[in-house]
Amino acid sequence: MVNSIGALDALSAYGRARGVADGVAGNAAPSSVGDIPASSGFGDLVAGAVSQVGGALSKAESASLAQVAGKGDLIDVATAIGAAETALDTMVAVRDRVVNAYNDIMRMQI
Known part of the structure; x- marks a missing residue:
């Protein structure tokens, strides 16, 4: 199955996911890509995204455990x-x- 997602689609999906994850965590999401500091590179962006995904997964796990213990809300x-x-x-x-x-770049002829 071929995944046909464009770069802008991926960026907007990331923005929506970040807004949802930050809304759950209580943090404010940046309003645009321009809010990212100029000194941060691609590695910092990826590290931040992985950290946010880990935080969202951790929050989901703790909410599930609280529900099992009878202290959480199903919503x-x-x-x-x-x-x-x-x-x-x-x-x-x-x-x-x-x-x-990366694969496309590696297939390019010099």
Whole structure:
């Protein structure tokens, strides 16, 4: 199955996922790509994205454990799991695009 996601689609999906994950975590999401500091590179961007996905997954896990213990709300669990799933799907889509771009570069003739 071929994944036909464009670069702008991936960027907008990442922005939506980041907004959902930050909304769950209580942090404010940047309004645009221009809010990223000029000194941060691609590695910092990826590290931040992985950190946010890990945070969303951790929040979903803790919400699930609280629900099992009888101290949580089912709506909070569903929201946290949805945010984690969206963040993870976006991260996988971005990774796939980066790998495809790398493969395209490697196939170029010099």
